[in-house]
Amino acid sequence: MELEIESQTEEPSETLRSVISQRLDAHWVVGFVDGEGCFYVGVNPHPDMKTGYQVLPEFTVVQHERDIQILYALKKFFGCGVVRKNHADRMAYRVRSITHLSERIVPFFEKHPLKTKKHVDFLKFRDVVNLMVRGDHLTPLGVERIRKIASMMNTGCER
Amino acid sequence: MELEIESQTEEPSETLRSVISQRLDAHWVVGFVDGEGCFYVGVNPHPDMKTGYQVLPEFTVVQHERDIQILYALKKFFGCGVVRKNHADRMAYRVRSITHLSERIVPFFEKHPLKTKKHVDFLKFRDVVNLMVRGDHLTPLGVERIRKIASMMNTGCER
Numbered sequence: 001m002e003l004e005i006e007s008q009t010e011e012p013s014e015t016l017r018s019v020i021s022q023r024l025d026a027h028w029v030v031g032f033v034d035g036e037g038c039f040y041v042g043v044n045p046h047p048d049m050k051t052g053y054q055v056l057p058e059f060t061v062v063q064h065e066r067d068i069q070i071l072y073a074l075k076k077f078f079g080c081g082v083v084r085k086n087h088a089d090r091m092a093y094r095v096r097s098i099t100h101l102s103e104r105i106v107p108f109f110e111k112h113p114l115k116t117k118k119h120v121d122f123l124k125f126r127d128v129v130n131l132m133v134r135g136d137h138l139t140p141l142g143v144e145r146i147r148k149i150a151s152m153m154n155t156g157c158e159r
Numbered sequence: 160m161e162l163e164i165e166s167q168t169e170e171p172s173e174t175l176r177s178v179i180s181q182r183l184d185a186h187w188v189v190g191f192v193d194g195e196g197c198f199y200v201g202v203n204p205h206p207d208m209k210t211g212y213q214v215l216p217e218f219t220v221v222q223h224e225r226d227i228q229i230l231y232a233l234k235k236f237f238g239c240g241v242v243r244k245n246h247a248d249r250m251a252y253r254v255r256s257i258t259h260l261s262e263r264i265v266p267f268f269e270k271h272p273l274k275t276k277k278h279v280d281f282l283k284f285r286d287v288v289n290l291m292v293r294g295d296h297l298t299p300l301g302v303e304r305i306r307k308i309a310s311m312m313n314t315g316c317e318r
Contacts, residue, residue: 031186116229
């Protein structure tokens with residue numbers, strides 16, 4: 001099982017720092033996420049879990065490495081998440097912490113709704129996050145419910 | 160040679176009309192174009208042109224057909240361009256008219272700069288549009304200059 005430490009001390013290089021300092025506008029963030037964002041819920045078999053499954057929701061924005069500065073700007077904007085290599089020349093901004101998802105990501109997109117069909121995915125994603133906050137992903141019935149929601153999501157986005 | 164009529168009377172279906180009426184915010188448009196937009200300059204051999212080449216700049220946003228309403232909203236926002244089938248299940252919002260590019264698209268992105276590296280492409284695109292407004296694309300020297308600029312553009316966007 002991969003544990004991801006969302007370190008507060010992780011620092012980008014000096015050359016990036018000036019670019020990151022650009023403040024993002026909330027509407028710009030919504031537009032960019034409408035284009036490039038991904039709300040994904042993984043439900044994976046996991047022998048260590050009582051239910052037999054691990055539920056992994058994640059919010060991701062993937063970019064070519066030339067635009068890594070915009071991923072750090074998103075990290076700063078939301079005040080959570082990590083920037084990591086994705087695959088090949090692609091980098092990803094990623095939020096997996098259920099606390100950060102429920103307290104920062106979900107409220108932001110409730111206040112500033114997406115304009116594309118990605119909004120429908122977001123609403124299902126929010127349902128899953130809310131169920132997890134209640135601990136439902138730790139019961140077989142909850143996992144089944146989340147699986148059903150997740151199966152209707154993820155309409156072709158890169159993550 | 161394909162002639163594209165940018166008709167003012169082209170009307171989307173009734174069901175789309177209500178969705179299109181959503182006003183887009185300028186910052187949202189910049190964010191969305193940072194993610195999904197494409198500034199492209201085609202320089203194609205063309206026997207009817209004195210220079211032997213036709214220069215075709217275009218601004219495009221491509222989406223899955225499920226999000227066609229957002230393409231119509233962009234058309235309404237910029238007050239120009241067309242929405243057309245691209246290929247398979249993809250639709251495109253497209254502006255090719257040099258007048259619309261120079262009087263609407265370019266000034267908008269000058270006033271509201273893109274935040275990703277797509278901004279660099281935009282600046283080159285603007286150079287080409289300005290050269291064309293002066294008529295430079297009708298001279299061999301101008302075409303050569305535009306070809307050089309175009310060869311440094313188009314960093315992997317869908318159109």
